[in-house]
Amino acid sequence: MDWYTGIFELIDTRSFTSIWYWIVVAVTWSSTSHYTLGVPFDMVTRARKTEEGAAQDDLEHLVMINCNRMLHILDVSGVWLVGIGFFVLTVLGLFGFFYKIQLAQAVFLLLAPLSVVAVLSTQNARLIRARQTSGHALRAHLSRQRLINQVIGMVSIFITAFWGMWYNMNATVL
Numbered sequence: 001m002d003w004y005t006g007i008f009e010l011i012d013t014r015s016f017t018s019i020w021y022w023i024v025v026a027v028t029w030s031s032t033s034h035y036t037l038g039v040p041f042d043m044v045t046r047a048r049k050t051e052e053g054a055a056q057d058d059l060e061h062l063v064m065i066n067c068n069r070m071l072h073i074l075d076v077s078g079v080w081l082v083g084i085g086f087f088v089l090t091v092l093g094l095f096g097f098f099y100k101i102q103l104a105q106a107v108f109l110l111l112a113p114l115s116v117v118a119v120l121s122t123q124n125a126r127l128i129r130a131r132q133t134s135g136h137a138l139r140a141h142l143s144r145q146r147l148i149n150q151v152i153g154m155v156s157i158f159i160t161a162f163w164g165m166w167y168n169m170n171a172t173v174l
Helices: 003-010 019-034 041-050 054-098 102-131 135-173
Strands: none
Touching: 019 102, 019 135, 041 054, 041 135, 054 102, 054 135, 102 135
C-alpha cells in the first residue's frame, strides 16, 4: 500500500461510518453549547457565584462586545449571509437527499441545526442590546439560550445518528 492510498483511506467520504465525522459532530455541539453568544459559559457561572464585581462586569462587557459585533456584521452584510447560507443548505440538501451523496447529507445534517442556533443567537443579541440586559437577567438569558442550544444539539445528534444508521443498513442491503 502506498501513501496515496493510505491518505484516501484516512480521509473517507463515507461520513456516517467515519470516526472523524462523529468527532466533528461532538466537538461542534460541545463548542456550541459552551459558547453562548460567543461567551464561555464558565464566565456566566463565575458571575453567578460572585453576583457583583469584576466577574459580572467582565461578563456584561463581553456580551455587549459580542452582541454589537454580531449585529454590526448582520447589519452590513446580513442579506448576503442569509442568501449564501440558504444557497449552501439548498445545494447540500439537493446533493445529499436527491442525488444521495453521503458527504452532502452529513454536512447538511450538521449545518442545518447550526443555522437555527445562529438565527436564535441573532434574535437574542438584538433583545439583549435593545433591553440593555444586565445582572441576573443577563445570566438567566444566557442560561436559557444555552439550554436551547443543548436541546437543538441533542435532537440534531439523535436525528443524525438515526439517519446514519438507516443509511448504513440500507447501503449493506443493496
